[in-house]
Amino acid sequence: MTKGPTPRQVARAENIARIKELALAQLAGTSAGELSLRAIARELNIVSSAIYRYFPSRDDLITALIVDAYDNLGQTLEEAGARGRRGPRRRWLDVCRAMREWALAEPHRFALVYGSSIPGYRAPRDTIAPAGRVVVAFSAPVCDELGAREPVAYGDSWSRPGRVLASQLRVSADALELDLPDAAMLAVVAAFARVIGALTLELNGHFVGGFEPADALFDALLDDEATRLGL
Amino acid sequence: MTKGPTPRQVARAENIARIKELALAQLAGTSAGELSLRAIARELNIVSSAIYRYFPSRDDLITALIVDAYDNLGQTLEEAGARGRRGPRRRWLDVCRAMREWALAEPHRFALVYGSSIPGYRAPRDTIAPAGRVVVAFSAPVCDELGAREPVAYGDSWSRPGRVLASQLRVSADALELDLPDAAMLAVVAAFARVIGALTLELNGHFVGGFEPADALFDALLDDEATRLGL
DNA sequence: CCCAAATGTGAGCACTGCTCTCTGTTGTTA
DNA sequence: TAACAACAGAGAGCAGTGCTCACATTTGGG
Numbered sequence: 120m121t122k123g124p125t126p127r128q129v130a131r132a133e134n135i136a137r138i139k140e141l142a143l144a145q146l147a148g149t150s151a152g153e154l155s156l157r158a159i160a161r162e163l164n165i166v167s168s169a170i171y172r173y174f175p176s177r178d179d180l181i182t183a184l185i186v187d188a189y190d191n192l193g194q195t196l197e198e199a200g201a202r203g204r205r206g207p208r209r210r211w212l213d214v215c216r217a218m219r220e221w222a223l224a225e226p227h228r229f230a231l232v233y234g235s236s237i238p239g240y241r242a243p244r245d246t247i248a249p250a251g252r253v254v255v256a257f258s259a260p261v262c263d264e265l266g267a268r269e270p271v272a273y274g275d276s277w278s279r280p281g282r283v284l285a286s287q288l289r290v291s292a293d294a295l296e297l298d299l300p301d302a303a304m305l306a307v308v309a310a311f312a313r314v315i316g317a318l319t320l321e322l323n324g325h326f327v328g329g330f331e332p333a334d335a336l337f338d339a340l341l342d343d344e345a346t347r348l349g350l
Numbered sequence: 351m352t353k354g355p356t357p358r359q360v361a362r363a364e365n366i367a368r369i370k371e372l373a374l375a376q377l378a379g380t381s382a383g384e385l386s387l388r389a390i391a392r393e394l395n396i397v398s399s400a401i402y403r404y405f406p407s408r409d410d411l412i413t414a415l416i417v418d419a420y421d422n423l424g425q426t427l428e429e430a431g432a433r434g435r436r437g438p439r440r441r442w443l444d445v446c447r448a449m450r451e452w453a454l455a456e457p458h459r460f461a462l463v464y465g466s467s468i469p470g471y472r473a474p475r476d477t478i479a480p481a482g483r484v485v486v487a488f489s490a491p492v493c494d495e496l497g498a499r500e501p502v503a504y505g506d507s508w509s510r511p512g513r514v515l516a517s518q519l520r521v522s523a524d525a526l527e528l529d530l531p532d533a534a535m536l537a538v539v540a541a542f543a544r545v546i547g548a549l550t551l552e553l554n555g556h557f558v559g560g561f562e563p564a565d566a567l568f569d570a571l572l573d574d575e576a577t578r579l580g581l
Numbered sequence: 582c583c584c585a586a587a588t589g590t591g592a593g594c595a596c597t598g599c600t601c602t603c604t605g606t607t608g609t610t611a
Numbered sequence: 612t613a614a615c616a617a618c619a620g621a622g623a624g625c626a627g628t629g630c631t632c633a634c635a636t637t638t639g640g641g
Contacts, residue, residue, distance in 0.1 A: 125607080125608065126607085126608090127606090127607060127608075127618075127619085130619095131618090131619090134619095152383035152384070153383075155596085155597065155598090156597085156598065156599090157596080157597065157598080158597095165620075165621095166620065166621050166622065167597095167598085167599090167622095168599080168600080168601090168620080168621075168622080168623095169619070169620050169621075171598095171599075171600085172618075172619055172620075173619095176598080176599080177598065177599090230466035230467075233550065233551075233554070233556075234465060234466025234554075235461035235465025235466050235550075235553070235554060236461075236554055236555070247558075247559070250556065277570070277574055280566070280570060281566055283566045284566035284567055284570055287560060287561045287566065287567065290560060291560035291561065294559070294560065305567075305570055305571075308561075308567065308571075309544065309571050309574060309575075311547070311551075312544050312547035312548040312551060312571065313540065313543050313544040313547055314547065315547040315550060315551060316542070316543035316544055316545065316546040316547020316548070316550065317543040317547070319464065319466075319546060319547065319550055320464075320542075320543060320546060322466070323464070323465075323466060323467055324467070325464075325481065327478075328478070328525070329518060329521060329522035329525065330518045330522065330539075335511070335512055335514045335515035335518065336515055336518065336536075336539065339508070339511060339515055339536060340539075340540050340543065343508055343540060344540075347578075356638085356639065356640095357638085357639090358587070358588085358637090358638060358639075361588095362587090362588090386627085386628070386629090387628085387629065387630090388627080388628065388629080389627095389628095396589075397589065397590055397591070398591095398628095398629085398630090399589080399590075399591080399592095399630080399631080399632090400588070400589050400590075402629095402630070402631085403587075403588060403589075407629080407630080408629065408630090
């Protein structure tokens, strides 16, 4: 017989979930680095040291939150970019808008993954796979579009990448299992940088007094970038 | 007679400078939010509470560091973009490369100004002027180039901005005293977002395993963006 | 010279992450 | 079913934090 998880195991899973939940709530109020394990313990009616049965240190909790955030964002983008009757351009725009909506809805989580790294915190290996998921979802529409095309026709305005860069582009594309020619991969990275940059600026208040709300600006940037991507 | 600053005043200025210096050193080791006033006091052979004679709170110290960082970066970019026999395109590329060098040399300062905001920290008014200096220096070569041109010829591929965006573009350009037509202003913002995004990704380790060093990548992005800016 | 402003002192409050020893509980295995 | 080991929580304690407050000392202008 298949023995299900013991009561203790489900209790543990529930507690871990609750801790992450409370941590997230706390993070929403303030921002990274302020996260207090003791405060979480208090809200959990648990003595502070008991938290360490679930997460060996504060950094481990944060890492878990980061992985969750990547996964959550990745899934959101995947859903937004799911094939439908829309063309690739429209789908890519939808993915980007979904990304912005996610970021605006949960700025603390965006900061967690694309913001400046936490005090002394070094991203462990665990985070790189889920991070890739986001990039893959981001570039999926571009891959689809180019799959149906003559690759040579792409990217007239991009100068041909040099040896080093070409090699890096190949390594990165392979690591993510993206079927993109060099120039396209380069364009994707450029687009990603622009989107992340725009969101970073918006979320950190660099548009205050100028572009706020930044909806129109963001749409204009996306529109241009989509053309640039050959969509 | 012009009475110079009293000994006490110079001592005060020196102390403030030393505090900021030590804070910066400490920030380099760890990163924002970890900054410890007590540690600074210790290194200064001063009792911890004495720090508060110079900075009323930790946040005020951080604000001072941010303002300094903006100014420092702004000046660096201004020098890099100073007119010479180089053309606008070359000058703009130099400005961007200077920005990257600055960011790589002092990642903690970059994080301070363009990274995710510190715990509960809300950027005060004082920081917006020096922040503008940076973007002015960033767009100076573009302004020069366009000044000698028929504005209408610019930005064929940018769709004409809508009402809201056009208004925001004007407000922003005016606030920074930039003589740029709407489409150009939009292109500048897009370029800025891309550069900030690329640096954010690089500094936070999102290129690890793929684009490292990112020199070639960065140059390729800049080259494309310069063309995009009509340089 | 004097007195007020500026500066430094040291104790103290409330908080943090984390460790350690101890006790109680749970689930498996003999 | 009894025994035992793994697990979970309690509570004290360490070293550190930002910040306040009453107090002492230094400084410089009227």
